[in-house]
Amino acid sequence: MFANPAGAEPGGPPPTSVAVSSTTTTTAPVPVTLTPAQVQQMSALQAQITQTGAVLDQLAETFETDSAQLGTLQQHETSIRAQVAVTQRKVAAARLRLRTDALIAYMGGVPLTNITAVPFSSTNAAAATSEYQQVAIANTAAVAAAYESAARTLAAQDATLVATETKVRTELTQIAQAQQSAVVAAATQQASLASLSTGNDPSVPAYLAAQSAGAEAVDTDKTSSPVPPALNAAIWAAASQVGVPYVWGGETPLPAAGAGFDCSGLVQWAYGQAGIALPRTAQEQYEAVTPVPAAQAQPGDLVFWNDGTTSVQHVAIYVGTGIVLEAPSTGSVVSYAPIWPSGLVGFGVPTLPAT
Numbered sequence: 616m617f618a619n620p621a622g623a624e625p626g627g628p629p630p631t632s633v634a635v636s637s638t639t640t641t642t643a644p645v646p647v648t649l650t651p652a653q654v655q656q657m658s659a660l661q662a663q664i665t666q667t668g669a670v671l672d673q674l675a676e677t678f679e680t681d682s683a684q685l686g687t688l689q690q691h692e693t694s695i696r697a698q699v700a701v702t703q704r705k706v707a708a709a710r711l712r713l714r715t716d717a718l719i720a721y722m723g724g725v726p727l728t729n730i731t732a733v734p735f736s737s738t739n740a741a742a743a744t745s746e747y748q749q750v751a752i753a754n755t756a757a758v759a760a761a762y763e764s765a766a767r768t769l770a771a772q773d774a775t776l777v778a779t780e781t782k783v784r785t786e787l788t789q790i791a792q793a794q795q796s797a798v799v800a801a802a803t804q805q806a807s808l809a810s811l812s813t814g815n816d817p818s819v820p821a822y823l824a825a826q827s828a829g830a831e832a833v834d835t836d837k838t839s840s841p842v843p844p845a846l847n848a849a850i851w852a853a854a855s856q857v858g859v860p861y862v863w864g865g866e867t868p869l870p871a872a873g874a875g876f877d878c879s880g881l882v883q884w885a886y887g888q889a890g891i892a893l894p895r896t897a898q899e900q901y902e903a904v905t906p907v908p909a910a911q912a913q914p915g916d917l918v919f920w921n922d923g924t925t926s927v928q929h930v931a932i933y934v935g936t937g938i939v940l941e942a943p944s945t946g947s948v949v950s951y952a953p954i955w956p957s958g959l960v961g962f963g964v965p966t967l968p969a970t
Contacts, residue, residue, distance in 0.1 A: 671797045678790045685783045692776045695769055798863070822950075825938060829951025830854075832935040836914045845967050846915025848889035853881060853932050853940050859949045861942045876942040876949060878930050882917060885932065890968040897930040904963030912962045919960040927960055 833854045836842050842850075856868055862875025866884055876884065879897045886893050893900050901919045912918075918939050920929040931941035934951070942949050 667797055667800050671794060674790055674794045674797065678787065678794070681783050681787050681790065685780060685787065688776055688780045688783065692773065692780065695773050695776065698769055821953075825951045825953055826857075828936055829934055829938045829940060832914070832938050833940075836935055842914050843967055845889045845891055846913075846965075849886045849891060849965075850915055850932060850934055850940070852888035853885035853949070854934075856881065856885070856949045857940070857951075859942075861945055861947050861949070863945065865942075878942045881942045881949060882930050882932060886965055891965050893965060898927045900930055901927040901960065901963060904965050907962050907964050909962055913964070916962045916964050918954060918962055920955075920958040921960055922958055929958075933962065 833850055836847055836850055856874075856876065859869060860875045861877060862880075863877055864880070865875035865877050866880035867874050867876070868884055879895060879900055882897075882900060883893050883895055894903055897919065900917060904917055907913075907916060912933055914933060914935040916933045918931045918933050919927045921927050929941075931939035931952075933954075934940050937954055938951050939954055940949070940951055943952065
């Protein structure tokens with residue numbers, strides 16, 4: 616019913632009936648009634664779910680920001696480690712070169728004439744050799760000092776990055792835990808909402824009556840000439856998933872393991888089977904269809920609801936006779952239900968594929 620990190624909506628408001636005229640309407644909608652206390656309780660639950668959805672949205676945004684920061688830190692850390700490795704190789708090479716030169720000169724491996732040919736301050740061979748050694752040692756010490764300084768700087772930067780990365784990872788873990796708690800809360804709230812919705816409660820006669828009326832309407836649609844073939848195909852695709860569990864963010868059909876749909880996931884998949892492209896969320900689907908008056912609603916049109924706000928949170932497929940096919944809410948399954956007036960936004964017809 617409401618927004619969540621996956622960008623999909625759970626099931627819609629509780630069903631209470633409203634008659635919808637259609638060229639294919641042959642039977643009256645199944646009546647569903649609620650007591651004033653149930654209506655008040657459902658309104659409170661809807662408000663809670665809206666608030667929980669807002670919390671989930673904020674957590675998702677923070678999670679994405681922290682994840683991006685972590686990625687940047689890891690790249691920087693990799694760069695710093697590469698700099699340290701390059702500096703280590705340069706210093707090792709310089710030390711080896713200077714040490715070799717000094718040893719060659721000291722052991723006499725290089726003729727003294729070659730050493731004295733170097734413009735040292737002394738012309739004496741022994742003094743030149745000593746001076747060479749001093750210069751070599753000084754150069755080695757300077758290179759080593761430069762390396763140690765660079766290494767200390769890089770190590771400090773590395774330590775800062777590691778500390779920051781640890782902090783970000785901790786934040787991400789906390790956010791993930793908060794998201795899990797919020798999802799559990801939303802599921803509990805929606806289960807409570809579904810339990811109040813007699814139109815989606817298998818334990819009451821109205822539910823069974825709606826399933827019978829819906830199945831009959833779908834059979835009628837298949838032989839009803841006014842219904843375009845593409846819309847019929849979408850209806851039948853959705854009908855093939857009746858009984859599949861509601862899954863928040865779900866878009867997996869039978870016979871796949873773990874099959875499940877949320878409201879807009881079912882609609883997108885079913886119409887996709889008929890070659891009709893629809894976006895993912897209920898709000899986007901509402902914006903993608905052409906509005907039609909309730910009196911002109913045809914099987915295959917989409918029906919939309921909200922929670923009293925300006926955005927659309929729930930969508931279902933109209934199958935005729937005042938019945939919709941939907942993925943209602945957590946704890947329920949893909950099933951038929953009478954159209955309910957609470958939060959009803961309107962009807963819309965999808966754009967049919969070119970023939």
